[in-house]
Amino acid sequence: MSDFQKAYIHSFSLNPATDKEFFSYINDVYFTDEIQGMSQYPQHGAIDRLQHITSVSYVSYILAKKYGADLRQTLRGAVLHDLFYYDWHIAGDGSHRLHGYRHPGFALKNAEKLCDDLTGIEKNIIYRHMWPLTPTPPKYKESFIVSMADKYCAFQEVLLSRIPSYTDKFPLLANNNFTK
Ligand SMILES: [Fe+2]
Numbered sequence: 756m757s758d759f760q761k762a763y764i765h766s767f768s769l770n771p772a773t774d775k776e777f778f779s780y781i782n783d784v785y786f787t788d789e790i791q792g793m794s795q796y797p798q799h800g801a802i803d804r805l806q807h808i809t810s811v812s813y814v815s816y817i818l819a820k821k822y823g824a825d826l827r828q829t830l831r832g833a834v835l836h837d838l839f840y841y842d843w844h845i846a847g848d849g850s851h852r853l854h855g856y857r858h859p860g861f862a863l864k865n866a867e868k869l870c871d872d873l874t875g876i877e878k879n880i881i882y883r884h885m886w887p888l889t890p891t892p893p894k895y896k897e898s899f900i901v902s903m904a905d906k907y908c909a910f911q912e913v914l915l916s917r918i919p920s921y922t923d924k925f926p927l928l929a930n931n932n933f934t935k
């Protein structure tokens with residue numbers, strides 16, 4: 756099993772008491788009502804957006820350590836990268852048409868409201884995470900890391916949600932019912 760699969764699986768059982776270093780970078784933002792409230796929105800299959808954000812942040816943490824990126828900015832950007840207040844599966848009133856292209860902008864606005872001290876790197880992480888769907892590439896190592904972690908986690912989420920036998924590869928997740 757690769758380090759990334761291990762990190763992905765571990766992201767389902769993170770504990771502030773035992774994963775102190777990871778949480779030390781994000782305590783101030785991760786436990787806000789806005790981020791915790793992401794649990795009400797589905798992301799892929801039965802996996803909600805808070806779990807997605809958590810997985811992306813933890814996989815980004817492993818990558819940031821490996822490639823010598825700034826841990827605090829990488830993790831804060833990862834926590835905030837999908838901060839939008841709607842279920843993207845539901846068309847609603849049309850205000851989030853073209854969700855894939857537009858939600859990084861929505862997330863950046865919401866993140867700026869939540870945190871008035873965002874750095875340029877953190878803003879770039881949020882705004883460019885959908886590259887290459889949105890054509891301007893990320894500007895910083897930290898932004899590339901979160902963009903790659905986001906795709907990796909989305910891929911795992913789709914496999915877990917669509918292919919029941921895939922959960923067999925993840926013994927720690929076997930008791931969770933990710934398939935609908
Ligand atoms: Fe996103």
Ligand SMILES: [Fe+2]
Pocket residue numbers: 807811836837905
């Ligand atoms: Fe995402």
